[in-house]
Amino acid sequence: MCRTIAQLDAELTACRSCPRLVAWREQVAHEKRAAYSDENYWGKPVPGFGPADARLLVVGLAPAAHGGNRTGRMFTGDRSGDVLIAAMHAAGLTNRPTSVSADDSLRLLGTRMTAPVHCAPPDNTPTPVERDTCRHWLTAELTLLAPTLRAIVVLGGWGWQALLPALSESGWAIPKPKPRFAHGAHVELAPAAHDRAPLHLFGTYHPSQQNTFTGRLTPAMLEQVLTDAAHAAGLPGHRP
Numbered sequence: 001m002c003r004t005i006a007q008l009d010a011e012l013t014a015c016r017s018c019p020r021l022v023a024w025r026e027q028v029a030h031e032k033r034a035a036y037s038d039e040n041y042w043g044k045p046v047p048g049f050g051p052a053d054a055r056l057l058v059v060g061l062a063p064a065a066h067g068g069n070r071t072g073r074m075f076t077g078d079r080s081g082d083v084l085i086a087a088m089h090a091a092g093l094t095n096r097p098t099s100v101s102a103d104d105s106l107r108l109l110g111t112r113m114t115a116p117v118h119c120a121p122p123d124n125t126p127t128p129v130e131r132d133t134c135r136h137w138l139t140a141e142l143t144l145l146a147p148t149l150r151a152i153v154v155l156g157g158w159g160w161q162a163l164l165p166a167l168s169e170s171g172w173a174i175p176k177p178k179p180r181f182a183h184g185a186h187v188e189l190a191p192a193a194h195d196r197a198p199l200h201l202f203g204t205y206h207p208s209q210q211n212t213f214t215g216r217l218t219p220a221m222l223e224q225v226l227t228d229a230a231h232a233a234g235l236p237g238h239r240p
């Protein structure tokens with residue numbers, strides 16, 4: 001039962017609940033990619049990043065083996081992060097357009113980033129058991145953010161499916177049938193508890209190389225969803 005986001009982040013980084021992911025994150029951190037052979041990999045669960053009173057939450061999938069698992073910060077040091085942070089900066093959600101290392105002075109403005117699975121998985125693919133094992137961290141994070149949280153952007157269908165049960169557990173009503181993921185999807189969730197506010201849920205394709213190299217997701221498409229979500233959350237953002 002963590003009382004603060006800082007406590008949650010600290011406890012999360014010591015988690016060893018998924019044997020396969022613990023082994024993988026540590027193996028990658030030991031073997032390293034040649035380009036980063038002189039760096040000390042993080043090799044632990046990667047906590048969410050951003051202020052504890054965020055109004056907007058960006059939910060991905062899981063840290064990248066040589067990105068977050070190397071740098072210790074979400075969407076930092078990999079191609080997906082490059083695309084995401086550039087779009088967030090264009091939407092007025094960060095103080096700088098790049099995310100290189102944990103000490104690069106990047107700040108998220110009224111926004112936090114997290115993932116349903118906090119350890120890098122082989123082939124970027126957690127198992128259903130690993131997804132469900134990690135969900136209590138996401139539920140706890142949503143609960144702690146609830147007083148200020150007004151909108152969420154989910155990056156991809158996998159994250160969308162993983163997030164819905166955590167939202168239900170943390171005090172929002174999930175319509176039946178469940179809202180379906182699509183790029184540009186926008187659903188307003190009603191509170192299921194007296195101390196919750198309505199929550200805007202947005203979907204966008206994940207900024208993976210598979211999507212960005214093929215043009216399935218362009219920077220303009222991602223920036224548009226982030227801008228719409230920023231305004232729904234009551235953040236100033238930038239109008240494209």
Ligand code: SF4
Nearest residue numbers: 015017018045119134
């Ligand atoms: S994926 Fe989540 S539950 Fe599993 S070891 Fe990492 S932090 Fe713990």
